[in-house]
Amino acid sequence: MHRWSKLFIPTLREAPADAEVASHKFLLRSGYIRQLGAGIYNYLPLGQRSLNKIIAIVREEMDKIGQEFYLPGILPKELWVESGRWSVMGENMFRLKDRKGAELCLGMTHEEIVTSMARSELRSYKQLPQIWYQIQTKFRDEPRPKAGLLRVRQFMMKDSYSFDINMAGLDKSYDLHDATYRHIFTRCGLKFVAVEADSGAMGGSRSQEFMVYTDAGEDLIASCPVCGYAANLDKAVSRLEPLDEMVATGGGMPELVATPGCAAIADVAAFFKISPASDIKCVAYMALKRGTGAKKGGTEDTWHGVATFLRGDHQVNEIKLLGAIGASEARTMQAEELTQYMNAPAGYLGPVALDPEKNPLGEGLTVVVDKSLEGRRNMVCGANKLDYHLRNVTPGRDFDWTLLADIRSVNEGEACPTVGENGVNCSGKLVVGKAVEVGHIFKLGYKYTESMGARVLDENGKEVMPIMGCYGIGIERILTAAIESSNDANGFWLPASIAPFTVVVSVTNTADTALRETGERLAEELETEGLDVLLDDRDERAGVKFKDADLVGIPYRINVGKKAATGQAELVTRQTSSSVDVALSEVAVLVKEKVREELLLGEA
RNA sequence: CGGGGAGUGGCUCAGCCUGGUAGAGCACCUGGUUCGGGACCAGGGGGUCGGAGGUUCAAAUCCUCUCUCCCCGACCA
Known part of the structure; x- marks a missing residue:
């Protein structure tokens, strides 16, 4: 059982002046993170627990469609020269030299690495398809890190890469990722939209971003409330209404x-x-x-x-x-x-x-x-x-x-570009909103297998290039997006699936032995029910414990106080700040039931 | 990189203009009184004022250089 009195949870009454966006303020105040440099953060126990839960969900879902690798973070220059990205990546790439003067970089993405593996190991169409993934730290020397964990220079990414024998295979790998990403984000309790996106520096033909609407986001999304069309503003199109042209003057020439x-x-x-x-x-x-x-x-x-x-x-x-x-x-x-x-x-x-x-x-x-x-x-x-x-x-x-x-x-208010199968234009008007990107999937095509020379034999014994896809999820961004979408003046609340603890038991007065023991027993009971429980056994006033509990993102709280004398405790749901009195003997079952309902919603 | 702002005990800031003994609140330690929404009283510890150089009898304060961080614009998970 975890006791607040023993954990390192340095909560702050005030947010450091540097923090502007909600998630940044609360991550600092709740003791999840501390800044080490621009875009570089220490993850403290509470933050790490939450990230670990996110990673566990990502891993569980990814294992259903792919195989986990762990690739190095420090990479030799040569592979990047082969793909042409040693120069393309420019200053965003951290570069260094080893003692012999050989040039290396810190990994910002791993297409080159998996392609080098593919070309030396994959020989036959019979070995395809392959979906390889890893959950690993990435380094990008961002020109401007900002907003806490939203845009940083070191972060964790789940990146995966698919190799298929042909376009039909790629379509399938891509669709598998699409479906898997939807499961992952749903289980993490995010309200997300999938949008058409620009392929950017990754190259490739088609890509889709998974976005969570929030004003802290850096991307603009155009969407149609009528037909559901949604695209990144860098990709979005609209249907322009015909205009009345000016009447020509003079001879009609310039x-x-x-x-x-x-x-x-x-x-x-x-x-x-x-x-x-x-x-x-x-x-x-x-x-x-x-x-x-x-x-x-x-x-x-x-x-x-x-x-x-x-x-x-x-x-x-x-x-x-x-x-x-x-x-x-x-x-x-x-x-x-x-x-x-x-x-x-x-x-x-x-x-x-x-x-x-x-x-x-x-x-x-x-x-x-x-x-x-x-x-x-x-x-x-x-x-x-x-x-x-x-x-x-x-x-x-x-x-x-x-x-x-x-x-x-496109501008907000312009007509939706969608044309129905019957040839009728969608009647919707586009709306533009800010969002944060939590995932991105690409159909890469042959860019890397071609430039780096990966070949396999097809069923006719002919040498062909495998076709690739690549897919990313920003681990910290899931946490950030969740906080951005669920916070108030006192703090934030996370879905039970990714919260550092599911429930906190607040003993209002630890000087009262009977009360303290009641709290201990209750916490043990909750743990027996399989819940992640934190017992606030600190010798603090009740107000301090309540404030802290509201701050740190734990979705449920049980107050063990005065009413314990009559065999009752209060169950407080953080999101709604609503409280119900429950018989001590029934608390554990009730919390478990609530969590299960929440998780089932996530599955749906 | 361009533009704007900020560096003073752990946090939030005052002091700088007009140079003259480094401050407040919160946090921390000790003792006491409290104990259901960030308690109170008393005592205490902690800062080479981002760094370097300069001006001056004297620099947190004025000047020069430099480092770091934040915010606004071009990149991406």
């Missing part, structure tokens, strides 16, 4: 108009008395193209000018932009660069008379036009001349581009 001082979209719209939707906005970027890696004859990283054009009321989504042009980084142009590439000042940039590069990221200017401009007519845009705009501008007729692509973020 006309130069003096617009002194009208640099902002709002100014231009007001000047022409038009909606911002009829203005063409320009955002000019410098985009970074990474070298393709030493193995492929390696080139230097290079910067390229990219001009993007979209509706005045739309925002560029840089993730979409990077994906469209095949760049890995982008920043907006400086004034000198605007002069160099467009010979115009900010506020008056326009697409007319530019000379678009044929291929993205060539020597000249890459011009990317958002799809929403396709088919539009008689718009207003900058004239690439200070204090002048053009009107009657029609995309395609008056200017050309390198690339026409979806590069904008």
Whole structure:
């Protein structure tokens, strides 16, 4: 039996000033964690117990579909050079040298490692499929760690990797993970949504994120309340309503108009008395193209000018932009660069008379036009001349581009993009909300098996590349998300499945021997029933024990106090702060019943 | 990396502008009184004021450099 008096649970009355988000404050105040450096934390006994419970659930579910490995956290450079990611990962990768000067890195993900294992061990289609997983510490030198355990530089991840003989096999492995993740998050008591996601640096064709809505989250999700469509804002699309075009003036061809001082979209719209939707906005970027890696004859990283054009009321989504042009980084142009590439000042940039590069990221200017401009007519845009705009501008007729692509973020209130099987548009309007990512599954494809040369023989004896998937779960993020979604002024409550203890027995006055013994007996009884029980046997006033109990995330509390004289105790449910008097003899059974109900809900 | 803020006992902060004996509350230790929602009284311990250099008779305070942490923007579990 665990006694509060013996455990190290350093609760704080006040949160350190550094903490801003709820989970960060409460993790510190409840004695779950302590900070060691930016994005580096000590996990204290209570935090560790909770994380261990999460890990146990993850392991139990993953064992149903895969096999557990434990791969090293310190990795040789060579494998990463082979895949090309030694350079791609950039500064996010912790790098070090050994005593011989050989270069190593700390593992931030393990595709290279499992692929190296696969290529040396897998020989035949008969060995496929394989699903390999591990639960292990990852290291990522985040540019900006933040919000307690939400974004850190060292964290635990369940990562798994699937190898299949063909796409149908990958589909199956992917679906297995999809289903397994849903079980895991449900058992952890999370209310989550699965959304379409961008594949990012991982590469690959399809991916889905598992998100928990919370204002502390860093991701934006667009979702439709009608049909259930949900996607990361970096991926989400919408159906735009048709617009009334402006009536052409004069001969209907582009006309130069003096617009002194009208640099902002709002100014231009007001000047022409038009909606911002009829203005063409320009955002000019410098985009970074990474070298393709030493193995492929390696080139230097290079910067390229990219001009993007979209509706005045739309925002560029840089993730979409990077994906469209095949760049890995982008920043907006400086004034000198605007002069160099467009010979115009900010506020008056326009697409007319530019000379678009044929291929993205060539020597000249890459011009990317958002799809929403396709088919539009008689718009207003900058004239690439200070204090002048053009009107009657029609995309395609008056200017050309390198690339026409979806590069904008959808706005809340736009129409849901879903089209039913009967061809009818969904009637829903998109809503945008913040969320934290707790899991991510990818169809990787052949990226690693190809670059690293993994081959097996198929049933015809022909050499083929296995196809891969990769799948991650952030262990600490499950805890963080749970706290974010279940807290109040006094603390937080966790689902019984992941709480450090299921129930705390608070003896209101330990100086009273009879009371203390009653508490001891009750705690033993609860333990006999298989519950994880913590006995608060500290020589503290009742108020202190109640405050602490409310703070630390334990879902049930039993007060052993005055009423013990009449054979009763109080059972307090933390989530609702509701309390019922229960006969001492029935407490254990009742708590067990409540926990079982809760767990069954988790299974459903 | 760019922009903003902060480093003073374990925690929250005051003191800095205007240089002159380092403070408060909470926490901790001892004794006593208390004992169902973070008790009270008395006594006590604990800080080279992030670090280095400089100005000065004298620096927490002024100047320079530096380190660390937090927040806002580009990455991801």
